[in-house]
Amino acid sequence: MVAAPRTEGPRRGSTPEDNRLHNRALILRSLFHAGAVSRADLARSTGLTRTSISALVNDLASEGLISELGLRDDSRVGKPANLVGLRSDAYSIIAVDLSADDRFTGAVLDLSGAIVAREEIDGGTSTGEDAVEIALELCGRLAAAAPRRILGFGVSAPGIITPDGVVLEGVYRDWTDLPLAARISERFGAPAHVGNDANAAALGVRTYDRDAANSLLVVHLEHGVGLGVVIDGVLVRGERFSAGEIGHVTVDELGDRCGCGRRGCLETVIGTQHLTSRLAGEAPHDVGRRDEILEDAGRALGQVLAPVVSTLNLNDVIVTGPADLLTGPFEYSVLRTLRARTFPSIHEGLRVRIADTSRPLILLGAAALVLSAELGIT
DSSP: OOOOOOOOOOOTTOOHHHHHHHHHHHHHHHHHHHOSEEHHHHHHHHOOOHHHHHHHHHHHHHTTSEEEEEEOOSOOSSSOOEEEEEOTTSOEEEEEEOOSSSEEEEEEEOTTSOEEEEEEEEOTTOOHHHHHHHHHHHHHHHHHHOSSOEEEEEEEESSEEOTTSEEEEEGGGTEEEEEHHHHHHHHHSSOEEEEEHHHHHHHHHHHHOTTOOSSEEEEEOSSSOEEEEEETTEEOOOTTSOTTOOTTOBSOTTSOBOTTSOBSBHHHHHOHHHHHHHHHHHOSSOHHHHHHHHHHHHHHHHHHHHHHHHHHTOOEEEEESOHHHHTTHHHHHHHHHHHHTSOHHHHTTOEEEEOOTTSOHHHHHHHHHHIIIIIOOO
16 A cells, blocks of 8 residues: 655755645644634644645645535635545554553554554564564554555554664563664555654644643553653653653662662552552552552652653643552642642642543554654644
8 A cells, every 4th residue: 555755844954845745734733633624724723825725735635635525604704614624534544552561452543543443462472573573463464454545554662762663672572773663664565653652652642632731741651650741742752762761760769679670660669560569468458558559659650750840841741551540549649749849830730630541542642653754743
């Protein structure tokens, strides 16, 4: 299947084609978030001239990315405007989540994030090339199930990953300097984009959550502890692509031994496996003790996040993981700690919320990697 051309923003010394692609992305981004609008609405929201809008809309319609939806049905004075909208079924996106310990999951999505097919494959304890081949097999199954042209493959995986999809370090699967995006692209002849699972979660919230702030952070607790940060709509990767690796920040020098060899890492306090084990051992039937353990965990996370929230002036903190552990005492303790450790002007509008587990956030984030890279939609 033929993939769409990649969209990039204009750079210094950009060519007319760079500018055209940038303006095209502005239109697609506006339609993605606002829904059906008129050409005049697009001109106002993007700052482009009506002449530019008309030319780009015609180009996008000829590509099948947008469609004419007829006259606006409203009571405004004057001639009703013709509406245009993004065609969610224009392409299929293949999204893959490699973050679980025992399985790999994936889905075929349309451009709106709706899932049209799902697949799961046993990853077991596979590592190295065996794990790569299992991931490629899953990608192949999903590609076969795609009802439309494939826009691209988006893959979420734990580890330190470069923007061009090289897994520099993936401890759980024993991957080092693995060009995973290139392997997928070569196998299937379509663009592939690979990102860290916590970063994917942040992109999933930023792209598909209508209530999300333009700057936010997502704490991912499903497998280990990771942090995804978006500032002014842009994902923060860090100088060595390791931004958000907070799991091994020391919070208790006399605490439990961590898998990294040190004591008292944040992961040993709030990691879901550690929390579940501690609750089973210390509070199997004691609700009061259970709440104390969860409050302690929430306090530890709040202490680590407070400098980040204060430095970046963030108001939207989302935590992903098992809702039965995170909703209630843990969630409230994070918020109380953040408010106690930051200046009032910082935390006045602060909210801490638990991610909706009914939505596959990591898969949506993997799809968002593709939308951003191929169409400029963020």
